[in-house]
Structures are given as C-alpha cells and as structure tokens.
Amino acid sequence: MSNSIREIENSPVLFVIGSNTTEAHPVIANSMKRAVKKGSILIVADPRKIPLTRWATKHYQHKVGSDIALLNSVMHEIIKNGWHNKEFISSYTEGFDELQKVVSAYPPERASEICGVSEDGIRELAMLLGTAERVALYYTLGITEHVTGTDNVKTCANLQMLLGNIGKEYTGVNPLRGQNNVQGACDMGVLPDVFTGYQKVADETVREKFATAWGINSLPETAGTKIPAMFDGMLHGDIKALYLVGENVVMSEPHQAHTIRALEKLELLIVQDIFFNETAQYAHVVLPAACFAETEGTVTNTERRVQRVRKAVEPPGQAKEDWWIISELARRMGYLMDYTSTEQIWEEVRKLTPNISGITFERIEREGLQWPCPDINHAGTCYLYCDNIFPCGKARFQPAQWKPPAEVPDREYPFVLTTGRRLWHYHTGTQIRKSAGFDDVFPEELIEVNKEDAGSLGIKNGDYIRVVSRRGMLRVKAWVTDHVSPGLCFMTFHFHEACANALTNNAFDPFAGTAEYKACAVRLEKEG
Amino acid sequence: MKNIILNINGRSIQTVEGRTVLKAARENGIYIPTLCYHPRTKQAGKCRICVVEVEGLPGLRISCSLEAKENMVVLTNTERVLETRKMIVELYLSSGKHNCISCEANGRCELQEVTYRLGIEKSTFPVLTKDYPPDTSSPMIIRDLNKCIQCYRCIAGCNNIAVNEVLDMGFRGSNMTVVCDTNKPMGKSSCVICGECVQLCPTGALTEKKAFGKGRPWEIKKIKTTCPYCGVGCQVHLHVKDNEIVKVTGVEEVAPNYGSLCIKGRFGYDFVHSPERLKMPLLRKNGKFVEVSWDEALDFTASRLLEIKKARGPESIVGIGCARTTNENNYVMMKFMRAAVGTNNVDHCART
Ligand code: SF4
Ligand code: SF4
Ligand code: SF4
Numbered sequence: 114m115s116n117s118i119r120e121i122e123n124s125p126v127l128f129v130i131g132s133n134t135t136e137a138h139p140v141i142a143n144s145m146k147r148a149v150k151k152g153s154i155l156i157v158a159d160p161r162k163i164p165l166t167r168w169a170t171k172h173y174q175h176k177v178g179s180d181i182a183l184l185n186s187v188m189h190e191i192i193k194n195g196w197h198n199k200e201f202i203s204s205y206t207e208g209f210d211e212l213q214k215v216v217s218a219y220p221p222e223r224a225s226e227i228c229g230v231s232e233d234g235i236r237e238l239a240m241l242l243g244t245a246e247r248v249a250l251y252y253t254l255g256i257t258e259h260v261t262g263t264d265n266v267k268t269c270a271n272l273q274m275l276l277g278n279i280g281k282e283y284t285g286v287n288p289l290r291g292q293n294n295v296q297g298a299c300d301m302g303v304l305p306d307v308f309t310g311y312q313k314v315a316d317e318t319v320r321e322k323f324a325t326a327w328g329i330n331s332l333p334e335t336a337g338t339k340i341p342a343m344f345d346g347m348l349h350g351d352i353k354a355l356y357l358v359g360e361n362v363v364m365s366e367p368h369q370a371h372t373i374r375a376l377e378k379l380e381l382l383i384v385q386d387i388f389f390n391e392t393a394q395y396a397h398v399v400l401p402a403a404c405f406a407e408t409e410g411t412v413t414n415t416e417r418r419v420q421r422v423r424k425a426v427e428p429p430g431q432a433k434e435d436w437w438i439i440s441e442l443a444r445r446m447g448y449l450m451d452y453t454s455t456e457q458i459w460e461e462v463r464k465l466t467p468n469i470s471g472i473t474f475e476r477i478e479r480e481g482l483q484w485p486c487p488d489i490n491h492a493g494t495c496y497l498y499c500d501n502i503f504p505c506g507k508a509r510f511q512p513a514q515w516k517p518p519a520e521v522p523d524r525e526y527p528f529v530l531t532t533g534r535r536l537w538h539y540h541t542g543t544q545i546r547k548s549a550g551f552d553d554v555f556p557e558e559l560i561e562v563n564k565e566d567a568g569s570l571g572i573k574n575g576d577y578i579r580v581v582s583r584r585g586m587l588r589v590k591a592w593v594t595d596h597v598s599p600g601l602c603f604m605t606f607h608f609h610e611a612c613a614n615a616l617t618n619n620a621f622d623p624f625a626g627t628a629e630y631k632a633c634a635v636r637l638e639k640e641g
Numbered sequence: 642m643k644n645i646i647l648n649i650n651g652r653s654i655q656t657v658e659g660r661t662v663l664k665a666a667r668e669n670g671i672y673i674p675t676l677c678y679h680p681r682t683k684q685a686g687k688c689r690i691c692v693v694e695v696e697g698l699p700g701l702r703i704s705c706s707l708e709a710k711e712n713m714v715v716l717t718n719t720e721r722v723l724e725t726r727k728m729i730v731e732l733y734l735s736s737g738k739h740n741c742i743s744c745e746a747n748g749r750c751e752l753q754e755v756t757y758r759l760g761i762e763k764s765t766f767p768v769l770t771k772d773y774p775p776d777t778s779s780p781m782i783i784r785d786l787n788k789c790i791q792c793y794r795c796i797a798g799c800n801n802i803a804v805n806e807v808l809d810m811g812f813r814g815s816n817m818t819v820v821c822d823t824n825k826p827m828g829k830s831s832c833v834i835c836g837e838c839v840q841l842c843p844t845g846a847l848t849e850k851k852a853f854g855k856g857r858p859w860e861i862k863k864i865k866t867t868c869p870y871c872g873v874g875c876q877v878h879l880h881v882k883d884n885e886i887v888k889v890t891g892v893e894e895v896a897p898n899y900g901s902l903c904i905k906g907r908f909g910y911d912f913v914h915s916p917e918r919l920k921m922p923l924l925r926k927n928g929k930f931v932e933v934s935w936d937e938a939l940d941f942t943a944s945r946l947l948e949i950k951k952a953r954g955p956e957s958i959v960g961i962g963c964a965r966t967t968n969e970n971n972y973v974m975m976k977f978m979r980a981a982v983g984t985n986n987v988d989h990c991a992r993t
Pocket of ligand 3: 904
C-alpha cells in the first residue's frame with residue numbers, strides 16, 4: 114500500500130476495485146465500513162455482488178477482465194470534463210499526452226459494450242471520482258490475477274495520477290496483500306531478479322556488496338526463472354530439482370494436472386512444510402517445519418509495517434525452524450551459514466538493505482514500523498511519495514490497451530469461471546481446515562451459479578454438478594444465487610475435494626508471471 | 642493541546658485539556674471501575690459505576706463523561722461513592738445468574754473484579770431468576786444471557802467497530818436483552834464470528850467456545866505476535882497454557898487492528914496442535930515414506946543437490962519461498978539459493 118490502514122477510516126472517497134475486502138481482509142473492511150458510517154463515499158467495482166456492496170454508495174458490476182476498458186473510459190470522461198489535476202500532472206508527471214491518446218479510444222459507448230457497465234454508469238463513476246477532493250483506491254487479486262495484471266495495476270496508477278491522488282494522506286494506490294508476509298517475502302528478495310529491498314541482481318555493485326557480505330567470490334548475474342517458467346522447465350527437463358518451502362503448489366497453482374505432471378518429472382523434490390500437504394506426496398524428502406507460533410522473527414504487513422512474530426509454544430516432535438533447516442543444508446553443501454538467532458539474521462538484512470536499516474527488534478517491540486525507515490531515528494513512513502518525490506524523478510503515465518482474458522467463453526465452454534476466497538477459509542485449507550469449528554460454518558466447496566443460468570440448465574440449489582474446463586473437471590455443490598451475474602460462476606481453492614485450480618488456466622501475465630486465476634471458460638453439467 | 646492540573650484524592654495530576662476525569666485518573670494509576678465504558682467503545686452512560694464526587698458540584702458525577710478542568714478537585718473513594726457503587730453492583734448481581742466458580746470468565750470478569758474490590762459477599766437484593774437457555778448455536782461463541790449486564794459494549798463493538806450490524810437491544814423492561822438480528826440464535830444470524838463482542842464483554846455473557854475449560858487467566862501466559870493469515874497483519878495475543886494455545890485475543894493498544902480480529906485470526910489457531918503436524922523428516926525409500934533422522938534427511942538432500950548441481954549446473958535447481966513465513970526465513974532461503982546453490986532461480990507465490 115502506498116498509504117496506511119489507519120487513513121482508511123477518514124478517507125472521503127474510497128474506490129475498491131477487484132477486492133472482496135470483507136472476506137479477504139476483514140479488519141481492513143471494518144475501517145472501510147466505519148468510514149461509510151462517518152459519511153464517506155464507498156464505491157465498489159466488482160463483477161460479483163460481494164458483501165461489501167451492502168455498505169457501498171455505488172456498485173459497478175463490470176465483467177471479469179474488463180478493468181482496463183472501464184478505467185480507461187472513466188479517465189476519458191474525466192479528461193473530457195476537465196476534472197483531471199492539471200497542476201499535479203504538469204509538475205510531477207510525464208506521458209500525459211500518451212495517456213490522453215490511449216484513453217480517447219474508450220468513449221463510454223465503446224467501453225460499455227466491453228465492460229457491461231452502462232454508459233451513464235461510467236459517466237457517473239467518472240464524476241464521483243473526478244470531482245472528489247481525494248480518492249483512495251484499493252485493489253486486490255481481482256486486478257492482478259489476469260494476463261493483463263501488470264497493465265491493470267498501471268491503469269489504476271494512471272487514474273490516481275490523473276487526479277493527483279498520490280503522495281498525500283487519504284489517497285494512494287493501495288494493493289491489499291493476501292498473505293501475512295507476501296510483502297516481506299518480496300522485500301527479502303525472494304524474487305528472481307532482486308536482492309533485499311528490491312536491489313537489482315543485474316547491478317554489479319549490488320552483487321559485489323552481497324558477495325562480500327556473504328563471503329563468496331561472485332553471485333550469478335542473470336535473473337532467475339519465475340514460478341510459471343519453473344513448471345514449464347520441469348516438464349521440458351531443464352529443471353531437475355525443486356526446493357519448496359511452505360508452498361502447496363498442487364492446490365495453489367493453476368491447471369493442477371499440469372503442475373502434477375511437472376512435479377512427477379523431478380529428480381529431487383524437497384518439501385518443507387508443517388503438514389503433509391497435497392504436494393508432499395510427490396516429494397523425495399519431506400522436512401518438518403515449525404509454524405508461526407513456534408518461531409521468532411518478523412513479518413511485514415500490507416502497509417509495509419514490519420512486526421514481530423514470537424515463539425509461544427515448542428514445535429511438535431522434531432520439527433525445526435525454516436532458517437535452521439536451510440542453514441544446515443547449506444553447511445552440508447559446503448557453504449557456512451552459522452546463525453544462532455533470528456535477530457542475528459535480521460541484523461544482517463538490515464545492514465544490507467537501506468530501506469529498512471532503521472528497524473531493529475528493539476524498536477518494534479511494542480508496535481511495528483513502516484518502511485522506508487532508513488535510519489535508527491527515522492519514525493517510519495505512513496505514506497509514500499510525500500511532497501511528490503518519486504523514485505524515478507517524475508511519475509510516468511503508462512497507458513494500456515484493454516485485452517480480453519486468455520480464455521473466453523465459447524459454445525463448448527459457455528461460462529466464465531472466476532475464483533477467490535471465502536471469509537471462513539484460507540488458501541489451500543492446510544491451516545483453517547485443521548482448526549475446529551470452521552467446517553461447521555462452511556463445510557464444503559460451493560460453486561456460485563446465477564439463478565437464470567441454473568434455471569435454464571435445470572440446476573437446483575444444493576445439487577451436485579460437474580464443472581468442466583479444457584484442463585480438468587470436478588464435482589461440486591451448486592449455490593444458486595444472484596451474487597454472480599448470468600454467465601459467471603465463482604469458486605475457491607480452499608477444498609482439495611473440489612479445488613478450482615483443477616480448472617483454472619495457466620496463462621500468465623508476461624511481466625509479473627501472475628496466472629489468470631480470475632478468468633477461464635467452463636461448462637456446467639447436471640449430474641445423472 | 643494545553644496542559645492542565647487537577648487534584649484527585651489529594652494528588653495533583655497533570656493531564657491535557659479535553660480529557661475526561663476517568664482517563665486522567667487511569668493514566669495515573671488511580672482506580673475507577675467501569676462496566677459499560679471501554680476505551681474502544683467509549684462512554685455509554687449505562688452502568689454509572691464510575692461515579693466520583695467533585696468539589697463544588699452537587700451530587701455524584703459520571704467520570705467517563707466528565708471533562709477534567711484546571712484546579713478541579715475530585716474524590717474517587719468517598720463513602721457516598723462506594724455506597725453507590727455497591728448498590729449498582731448488588732443490583733447487577735441480583736439480576737442474573739453469576740456463578741463465578743464454573744464461569745469461563747472467572748479471573749477476567751470485570752463485574753467479579755469490582756465485586757471483589759468493593760468487598761461485596763452477596764447481593765442484599767432478591768435474585769431475579771432469569772432463565773435463558775445458553776445459546777450454543779454459534780460454532781465459536783457461547784452466549785449466556787443470564788450473565789448479561791446490558792452494558793451495550795457488544796452492541797457498540799458489533800455496530801460501530803466491526804460494523805457487522807448484527808447485535809441490538811431487544812424487548813422492553815425486565816425482558817430487555819441483547820438480540821442477534823431479529824432475535825435469532827447467534828449461529829443462525831448474520832453474525833460473521835469476528836468475536837469483537839466477545840473481547841469487549843465485561844462478564845461471562847459472551848465467551849469463546851473452544852477455550853472453555855482450557856485454563857484460567859492466572860495460569861496463562863500471553864504472547865504477543867502477528868496473525869498468520871492475511872496481509873493486514875493483526876496483532877494478537879496467544880494465550881498459552883502447558884505448551885498449548887488455548888485462546889487468541891486482539892492486542893488493543895497498537896496498530897494496525899487495535900483489538901479487532903476476524904474469524905481466522907481469532908479462532909483459527911488449533912491447527913498448530915493438530916495431530917497431523919509433521920514431526921519427523923520423511924524420506925522416500927522404495928516408493929514409501931519412512932521416518933528418518935535429521936542427519937540422514939539433510940545429508941541425503943544436500944548430497945542430491947550437489948550431484949544435480951554438478952551434473953546439470955545450478956540453473957537446473959529452483960527454489961520457491963513462502964509468503965507465509967518470516968522475513969528471516971525468507972532471507973535465509975534466498976541467500977541459500979544464491980550463495981549455496983549459485984542461482985537466481987528463486988521465487989515465491991506473491992502471485993497467489
Ligand atoms: S461475533 Fe462479530 S459479527 Fe458476530 S455478533 Fe459479535 S461482533 Fe457481531
Ligand atoms: S453480552 Fe456482555 S457486552 Fe453485551 S451487553 Fe451483555 S454484558 Fe455487555
Ligand atoms: S485477524 Fe483476520 S484480518 Fe487480521 S490479519 Fe488475521 S486474517 Fe487478516
């Protein structure tokens with residue numbers, strides 16, 4: 114998030130797009146709902162009638178994968194009416210002409226056909242956003258999990274730059290991170306092209322700095338492989354060994370059959386986890402890890418706040434902390450990592466990472482600190498780009514053209530399947546489904562099907578149906594509802610008994626490598 | 642903000658203009674009980690137990706809504722104050738079934754605490770026999786309305802903090818009671834089981850089902866940590882007894898959640914103690930997994946990695962880190978791949 118959670122409650126206008134906030138980030142949703150109670154305007158753009166719409170001033174139900182068309186058209190209308198922030202644009206940005214050119218191709222008449230929101234709806238949305246003093250934009254995977262994910266994100270940023278909603282309180286482009294430490298894993302350089310704090314692998318001085326600190330001669334300079342290419346590499350035989358730390362890829366990667374085929378080709382699969390999950394059965398070796406309650410350390414939340422994790426109980430049996438296991442492997446491979454505590458590791462990270470070098474365990478004992486926090490006296494940063502100082506000088510508009518999802522419905526597979534999460538469950542179910550009570554609340558996977566569609570297919574609420582895509586099929590109970598519009602279905606990947614990823618498409622955003630979990634084509638078949 | 646000085650129980654106290662007498666007193670360690678007021682739900686003006694005497698003002702004053710003034714002289718423990726508090730507590734005690742011995746809230750109950758502090762042994766009023774059957778319909782929360790003192794905290798929490806708009810006060814007169822939606826059992830209502838109401842309840846009227854019978858507050862160690870689920874990063878207290886997490890509550894004083902949690906953070910903790918947890922390294926031998934020692938597992942893994950690296954080069958090895966584990970674990974993982982294996986083939990599921 115460019116801005117902070119505590120600002121949400123006082124933001125005059127909240128624009129939530131592609132985020133099922135009450136279910137995926139419930140405590141942030143509480144702040145949004147409190148804002149509404151205080152008089153803020155909450156605008157939701159989402160293909161489904163998500164629970165947050167109950168508190169929304171307006172809900173625009175655009176089609177899955179049409180975000181760019183919708184937002185470009187909104188920008189078109191904003192510029193047409195002169196609502197854009199001319200002063201901000203001329204002083205702090207570049208590329209406005211290009212943006213104007215691109216969005217001029219999206220008049221509401223055209224965009225409406227693509228995104229399914231009425232022309233007047235688009236104009237109204239443009240007015241609400243364009244005439245507001247400040248708007249804070251929030252998004253989640255509804256924006257990123259598309260083949261155009263990177264362009265979707267850029268388009269959100271374009272909109273906020275156009276309105277000057279950057280670098281101030283109650284504004285910003287705010288992705289809500291789905292897992293407790295996605296932010297931190299990125300910050301720590303668990304990415305193929307960067308070290309900690311996004312220091313580039315391609316940069317020689319950076320490489321030298323890390324090589325010196327790590328006591329080795331040199332570090333590899335070409336960027337590594339992203340996850341999607343890893344699986345392809347396994348299938349082609351270029352990749353022989355996979356070390357998985359805490360990832361249940363069989364459940365979480367798109368196109369399950371493809372994932373399994375790739376895993377089966379490996380000469381060595383190392384699974385390090387807290388449970389014998391669905392992926393472990395393909396492993397050659399399984400290493401038992403300690404869980405969050407059995408370990409010390411830090412995690413970084415969605416607002417860049419580094420917070421403590423503390424050990425509360427002993428791990429079961431001989432389970433060990435990840436860092437101990439990894440260091441032991443390194444030692445046995447001839448590379449010494451002799452850590453004795455997580456604080457020692459953090460101290461090493463902090464010295465190598467300017468962005469967070471002011472954060473120590475002692476300083477975050479009571480409350481976490483938000484990076485950038487470059488020195489020990491720095492109070493942390495609530496919102497980025499204060500005074501409109503951008504890392505690359507001026508902020509650049511990066512306009513994008515709308516493209517449809519990689520797979521769209523046709524006669525054989527006439528429905529769009531989109532995926533997401535439920536309040537009652539979490540990800541691949543490894544934790545929640547082993548906690549008591551949750552299966553009482555929401556015992557099994559349901560596919561949301563619109564009433565009209567159900568009617569024409571003769572499907573009744575509670576019927577088991579078969580869902581078939583080009584990549585797989587599964588059996589699941591139908592939930593006939595108007596949460597989804599006609600032509601759209603919704604599922605999650607919480608249940609191994611009926612995991613949406615048996616169906617999803619392994620088409621990826623070419624830049625980020627994010628899979629298009631949010632759109633694939635399926636056919637619904639009545640049982641019997 | 643202007644600093645002001647007032648006098649409480651003969652002590653000179655400094656606070657800032659606009660603070661209430663209650664807040665000024667509490668900041669300075671002076672005890673004033675409250676049953677309806679809570680720092681997060683603010684004053685409700687229901688229980689009146691926070692009364693104090695103020696020099697120059699007639700009668701007793703409710704300190705949770707009384708603004709502190711320069712040179713104000715406040716007394717928090719005069720006979721009149723204590724008699725009034727006693728009467729209030731006795732009325733509460735007589736209006737419900739308060740059997741502390743078996744109550745899950747024993748030791749953290751605020752009604753019990755004031756009763757004890759005021760030296761009340763039992764109510765002098767006749768006990769009104771309320772006889773609500775306990776509502777156990779929710780998978781996570783037990784509601785025992787016989788212990789409800791109608792402080793409104795849960796209602797304020799559900800409507801103004803979590804904004805789930807489930808709870809309200811229903812019925813009139815002596816039948817008045819907290820209701821879910823249109824007086825539905827909690828488990829059949831629109832409750833999303835965030836537990837905000839449970840954390841705020843001063844008595845045993847709302848308690849955590851899974852924590853029942855698992856330990857008393859004085860046997861429990863509270864460990865502050867971060868919720869292991871979504872990216873909000875809520876701060877939680879793990880309540881631990883005998884190496885077992887028995888309950889989770891939200892940390893009230895700090896960002897980002899100031900006490901609030903959702904169903905996952907508050908109730909999704911027992912996977913930690915699942916019998917299915919991996920306890921030993923497993924090695925596949927002749928197609929079957931067998932338990933082995935750490936030495937064997939690590940030696941096997943390290944030597945296989947070295948063999949593959951030698952035969953196929955470091956680029957044939959890839960590592961996937963974890964968006965669920967700590968920064969330190971992730972750092973060590975990426976260092977391992979880059980320094981020990983010698984490849985940049987390291988990624989994690991930032992994308993899922
Ligand atoms: S658990 Fe949450 S939603 Fe349910 S009644 Fe309590 S505060 Fe309201
Ligand atoms: S249930 Fe608890 S919090 Fe709610 S009114 Fe009764 S005593 Fe107060
Ligand atoms: S308690 Fe709920 S909202 Fe808070 S971090 Fe955990 S999962 Fe997220």
